[in-house]
Amino acid sequence: MRLLLDSRSPSASGTVGDDDLARLYAWPEGGGVRANFVSTLDGSAVGGDGRSGSINTEADGRVFHLQRELADCVLVGAGTARAEGYRRGSTPLFVVSGRGHLPESLATGEGDVVLVTCAASGREPADDVWVEGDTEVDLRSVVARLHDAGMPCVLAEGGPSLFHDLLDAGLVAELALTMAPRLVGGDGTRVVAGSPLDGRSGFDTEVVHLLEEDGSLLTLWRLTS
Known part of the structure; x- marks a missing residue:
């Protein structure tokens, strides 16, 4: 890999x-929330099968696993965890679901998994169920609780809707984005999906680093506004 x-x-x-x-x-x-995504050159966050795994490259996979090792925890939406077939691992996994549904692939296995939901889901608080917010998940409260629990380095792996909501709440400090050397066409979701961000014109960023391997461009950006 070249710097x-x-x-x-x-x-x-x-x-x-x-x-x-x-x-x-x-x-x-001091940590912070870092989002991690891969995108094709034509802006799609998924391949033809609707999964980001189908556009991953070997270089992106290496950095993906490295960031998991460096993070205190992983934060992911239940829909993405279900679509991508998430499994339990060595890094604590916090799965966000407003309906309180944990994907079946995460129901058993080795490793810590916590369901993050809201009171409207009807779920009761427990060691492996965090209830934050009334009618929707209060992401500010979730991130603050992670920090208080000794997990300030949060890796947010999507999906695009959760990334939108984290941005809208002003919680994202960095974006690690791999640009895969592929064109897929279609109308695949971008890395951010949702309405305009709280009336903002967007977020300014500054580049932290840029790497390349076999045509994959691996970037890290710091959000400045």
Whole structure:
């Protein structure tokens, strides 16, 4: 993998190894919410089968797993977890579902999984069920609770609707985006799906780093507004 740009070390370039990647993708001091997505060159966050897994590349997969290792926890929408066939793993997984439904693939197995829902779902609070908000999940409360629980480094893996809501709540600090060297056509969902962000014209960003491997461009962006 080649480093093309590192805003924290402007003179750095060339081939990077595992230790370099761990440094590049380390969370800022104090943690924060980082969203992670892959997109085709024509802007689709999914392939023809409606899954992001079908547009992943080998380089994206390496960085995906590295970020999970570096994160304190993973935050994901139930729809994405269901569509992508999520399984339990070594990183604690927090699954957001307003209806209080946990995907069957996560019902059993090794690893911590917490269902994050709202009171309208009818679910009762428990160690593995967080009830935050009345009629919809209060994401600000969820992120604050994660921080208080010693998990400030949050990796948000989608889907696009959850990413929209995290942005709308002003909770996203960084975006790790891989641009896969593919064109798929169609009307696939973008990495952000939903209405205009609370009347804003959008969020400004600044590049943190840019990597390349076999045509895949792996970027990290800091949100500035």
